[in-house]
Amino acid sequence: MRQARHASTTAQESRALLTKRRLKVTKARLVVLDVLRSARRPMSVHELLKAARGRAGGTVTVYRMVNSFVARGILRAVNLRHDHLDYELIGPTDHHHIVCVKCGLIEDFTGCGAGRMAAAVLKKSRSFKLVREHAIELFGTCRSCAGAEPSSKK
Amino acid sequence: MRQARHASTTAQESRALLTKRRLKVTKARLVVLDVLRSARRPMSVHELLKAARGRAGGTVTVYRMVNSFVARGILRAVNLRHDHLDYELIGPTDHHHIVCVKCGLIEDFTGCGAGRMAAAVLKKSRSFKLVREHAIELFGTCRSCAGAEPSSKK
DNA sequence: AATGTAAATGTAACTCATTTGCATTTGCTC
DNA sequence: GAGCAAATGCAAATGAGTTACATTTACATT
Ligand SMILES: [Mn+2]
Ligand SMILES: [Mn+2]
Ligand SMILES: [Zn+2]
Ligand SMILES: [Zn+2]
Numbered sequence: 149m150r151q152a153r154h155a156s157t158t159a160q161e162s163r164a165l166l167t168k169r170r171l172k173v174t175k176a177r178l179v180v181l182d183v184l185r186s187a188r189r190p191m192s193v194h195e196l197l198k199a200a201r202g203r204a205g206g207t208v209t210v211y212r213m214v215n216s217f218v219a220r221g222i223l224r225a226v227n228l229r230h231d232h233l234d235y236e237l238i239g240p241t242d243h244h245h246i247v248c249v250k251c252g253l254i255e256d257f258t259g260c261g262a263g264r265m266a267a268a269v270l271k272k273s274r275s276f277k278l279v280r281e282h283a284i285e286l287f288g289t290c291r292s293c294a295g296a297e298p299s300s301k302k
Numbered sequence: 303m304r305q306a307r308h309a310s311t312t313a314q315e316s317r318a319l320l321t322k323r324r325l326k327v328t329k330a331r332l333v334v335l336d337v338l339r340s341a342r343r344p345m346s347v348h349e350l351l352k353a354a355r356g357r358a359g360g361t362v363t364v365y366r367m368v369n370s371f372v373a374r375g376i377l378r379a380v381n382l383r384h385d386h387l388d389y390e391l392i393g394p395t396d397h398h399h400i401v402c403v404k405c406g407l408i409e410d411f412t413g414c415g416a417g418r419m420a421a422a423v424l425k426k427s428r429s430f431k432l433v434r435e436h437a438i439e440l441f442g443t444c445r446s447c448a449g450a451e452p453s454s455k456k
Numbered sequence: 457a458a459t460g461t462a463a464a465t466g467t468a469a470c471t472c473a474t475t476t477g478c479a480t481t482t483g484c485t486c
Numbered sequence: 487g488a489g490c491a492a493a494t495g496c497a498a499a500t501g502a503g504t505t506a507c508a509t510t511t512a513c514a515t516t
Contacts, residue, residue: 171463171464172462172463172464172511172512172513173512173513174463174464174465174511174512176464176465177464193502193503194502205464205465205466206465206466206467207503208465208466208467208503208504208505209464209465209466211502211503211504212464212465212504213464215503215504227381227437229437231501231502232502232503246423246427246430246433248429248430249434253429253430255427255429255430257423257426257427259419259422260419261415261418261419262440264415265413265414265415265438265440266440266442268413269400269411269440272411273400273409273411275402275407275409275444275445276400276402276407276409276442276443276444276445277442277443277444277445277447277448278442278443278448279400279440279441279442280403280441280442280443281440281441281442282438282439282440282441283381283383283437283438283439283441284419284436284437284438285436285437286416286419286420286423286433286435286436287433287434287435287436287437288420288430288431288432288433288434288435289430289431289432289434290429290430290431291429291430291431293431294431294432325492325493326482326483326484326491326492326493327483327484328482328483328492328493328494330493330494331493347473347474348473359493359494359495360494360495360496361473361474362474362475362476362494362495362496363493363494363495365473365474365475366475366493366494367493369474369475385472385473385503386473386474
């Protein structure tokens with residue numbers, strides 16, 4: 149809120165993010181956080197490794213990293229029907245994802261109405277007392293992939 | 303629609319389910335379908351094997367089974383944040399699941415409002431054209447587990 | 457700035473879910 | 487009942503993710 153968004157502001161944010169949770173600041177961790185920040189989309193461990201070009205440490209290190217980050221609320225794990233989990237930074241704006249099943253394009257969206265949904269479910273359910281989290285993903289086709297379609301007539 | 307729901311009605315339904323998709327009717331397949339029908343909840347491959355007590359064939363067979371069933375629209379794979387997929391029969395009533403993160407209790411719910419949600423997302427999105435599917439799961443605590451809680455004050 | 461300690465890392469080995477190759481059996485069509 | 491593709495069983499392979507353990511590093515304390 150004080151300085152302009154120049155230079156290594158994000159590095160400072162990452163430092164803060166880590167120290168706040170009492171995690172040590174290491175080169176590898178800063179790189180992974182930076183990769184995620186600039187990618188602006190959920191990434192798998194292997195995508196992180198590739199994007200970091202060796203600067204993120206080894207495979208095991210990145211696995212340990214994402215696990216501890218998820219445990220401490222820095223990252224969220226999302227299931228986009230790939231055969232693995234993808235990870236993204238938890239930001240101030242909660243959101244979900246819509247995925248193109250043809251090309252893999254991912255877009256965020258907000259306004260899922262989960263509050264209403266949870267309330268309705270709890271009202272009807274005899275067994276459940278509380279909803280803590282929700283997972284919502286949409287799967288469809290993007291404009292370019294829909295164009296290249298055989299023919300979804302009707 | 304003609305006979306009452308006695309005896310082996312479900313076996314007939316399973317036979318129909320299979321032959322309609324040009325899948326051969328085997329003992330193992332009938333057993334798996336029956337297990338799922340009576341369990342009324344999503345089950346993992348290993349739960350299926352256990353519940354079937356040897357009558358479902360070997361592990362590999364059940365894996366192949368659920369894969370072909372999912373491919374042909376007999377089963378749906380659901381992700382309940384276990385470390386594997388669970389499978390459930392696709393019925394006439396589309397629904398989602400709410401899971402107790404303490405004890406694993408699973409309950410179905412309907413009325414997720416995904417139609418509205420999809421419409422809203424498509425209206426806002428520049429990239430997406432069509433929504434085909436959606437995954438929604440709620441995670442919370444059931445009454446008995448909420449009771450045994452340390453103290454969720456406030 | 458040197459030191460101590462717990463946390464983080466690297467390497468290799470391991471676990472566990474799921475898949476694949478191949479030989480054998482079985483359901484179904486004619 | 488014969489013939490053939492589909493289904494099965496078994497063993498081996500694959501691949502994601504974890505664990506053990508020795509080594510290094512961050513960082514608090516002096
Ligand atoms: Mn996102
Ligand atoms: Mn269900
Ligand atoms: Zn696309
Ligand atoms: Zn419970």
